[in-house]
Amino acid sequence: MQTASRVVVVVFDGLRPDMVTQDRMPNLASFAGDSLWFREARSVFPSMTRVATSSISTGAPPVVHGIVGNNFYYPDVTRDFVLDTSLAEDVALAESRLSGPLIAAETLGDRLAAHEKSFAVVHSGSAGSTYAINPRAAANGHWTFSVMGRDATRTPNAVDEMVERFGPLPPRTLPRFEETDYVTRVFSEHVLGEMDPDVALIWFNEPDTSFHYKFLASDETGAIMTAVDAAFGRILTAIRERPDADGIAIIVASDHGQISSSGVADIATLLAEAGHKVARASSRAIHGADISVTGGNMGEIRMVDGDMERRDQIARWLMQRDEIGMVFTPSDDPVRGAVEGTLSTALVGLDHARQPELVYVLRSGTETDAHGLPGLGLITGGVPVGGGMHGGLNRHELNTVLILGGAAHSGPARSTQAPSGVIDIAPTVLDLLGIAAPASMCGASLMSRQARDHAAHLEVFDAGFGAFRQRLGVVRRGQHLFPVHGGRVD
Numbered sequence: 001m002q003t004a005s006r007v008v009v010v011v012f013d014g015l016r017p018d019m020v021t022q023d024r025m026p027n028l029a030s031f032a033g034d035s036l037w038f039r040e041a042r043s044v045f046p047s048m049t050r051v052a053t054s055s056i057s058t059g060a061p062p063v064v065h066g067i068v069g070n071n072f073y074y075p076d077v078t079r080d081f082v083l084d085t086s087l088a089e090d091v092a093l094a095e096s097r098l099s100g101p102l103i104a105a106e107t108l109g110d111r112l113a114a115h116e117k118s119f120a121v122v123h124s125g126s127a128g129s130t131y132a133i134n135p136r137a138a139a140n141g142h143w144t145f146s147v148m149g150r151d152a153t154r155t156p157n158a159v160d161e162m163v164e165r166f167g168p169l170p171p172r173t174l175p176r177f178e179e180t181d182y183v184t185r186v187f188s189e190h191v192l193g194e195m196d197p198d199v200a201l202i203w204f205n206e207p208d209t210s211f212h213y214k215f216l217a218s219d220e221t222g223a224i225m226t227a228v229d230a231a232f233g234r235i236l237t238a239i240r241e242r243p244d245a246d247g248i249a250i251i252v253a254s255d256h257g258q259i260s261s262s263g264v265a266d267i268a269t270l271l272a273e274a275g276h277k278v279a280r281a282s283s284r285a286i287h288g289a290d291i292s293v294t295g296g297n298m299g300e301i302r303m304v305d306g307d308m309e310r311r312d313q314i315a316r317w318l319m320q321r322d323e324i325g326m327v328f329t330p331s332d333d334p335v336r337g338a339v340e341g342t343l344s345t346a347l348v349g350l351d352h353a354r355q356p357e358l359v360y361v362l363r364s365g366t367e368t369d370a371h372g373l374p375g376l377g378l379i380t381g382g383v384p385v386g387g388g389m390h391g392g393l394n395r396h397e398l399n400t401v402l403i404l405g406g407a408a409h410s411g412p413a414r415s416t417q418a419p420s421g422v423i424d425i426a427p428t429v430l431d432l433l434g435i436a437a438p439a440s441m442c443g444a445s446l447m448s449r450q451a452r453d454h455a456a457h458l459e460v461f462d463a464g465f466g467a468f469r470q471r472l473g474v475v476r477r478g479q480h481l482f483p484v485h486g487g488r489v490d
């Protein structure tokens, strides 16, 4: 049954639900106060933007969509460097070498197109993130605008049209005030004001960018949070001014949270010092290396030379180091990894054919940062110490914003602890429009009472080797496990 005439999805990259307060984001907090808020919504693992974006578009974890990291070694595409899924040229290379899509699973956009529904996206993230939200936008007859320019979208005419209407694309500054303003104008005035798509989605690159480089709760980050919240207010006004406002469902979401960094543990350098020939993902050159390593606050370690004894040795070496929080390896077992003491990648939905042989997560905890926010952990680098990071399994990285309002929720405002997450967004949008989700979508429609009221029971899995002990908490809904919090146990 169709319950909404149209659906508007607003995504704030990296936004933590505990930062949605009257003080910081009054428009969003007021909206939440009239809506249905899934307080325990979860990202996927790794809790990174392109991984989570692919989970939003496919309604499924990485085991289904195959984007197993923001960067990952993918020898079927190239053995020369680690694929960077943010880059248009790397996505194009993958599609050319695979003679097919990088994200093969059916997406929200594909399903909408099959039902002759229009879908407009306004994006301020990387080319790869813009691609992942509707990989076949052009073939689907959809419209995707990127504030990053023509090369960052598969429908470059959208950029040409908007530049003609709203003027040159804005300069890139930090915080991203100008980009926030530009995409809000495109979305409110053009998409909602004139285009009238069945589904409209806007993706704000803030507060994620400022969390990373200006710290989570700093004054500068507070200013951009005020700005994106005001942008949300403008979007709500544009919706309410429409004659069909009552039929429009509104979903507000984030792709992951963030935690603050407390120090650096440069795993690639430590591995090199331990005698391995290491290629860092950022070097864009693998030639001659034994292993390739990605970073952030977690990463993959690939055996470029295929030496699995080396893999086992590195896994044990990691578990002996104080900086390490968790270690995963592929396994036929749903819980235990192939190397004693590690957990199975299947436990976190990462067991796609493209999965790495070894995954590490740096140590993190729920201690408070310099501004009093809980969530603190080590990073390999990439942002100043104190800056935010995400990718791992800390509850403050995993917990996402997920709020249903407008025509998606009737009756009094409420919040629910039901298991839910980014994988539920696509099935919910489809259900709102009366369209069945494909079987590949593991997510559920949050319009169903069953999903809204599903009781959450925490299940805990432990593993250890020597003095190393790690623990992952999950909640189950049907066949799917939502990761809740993971880390080292002291």
Ligand SMILES: [Zn+2]
Binding pocket: 013, 014, 048, 049, 050, 208, 255, 256
């Ligand atoms: Zn993100």
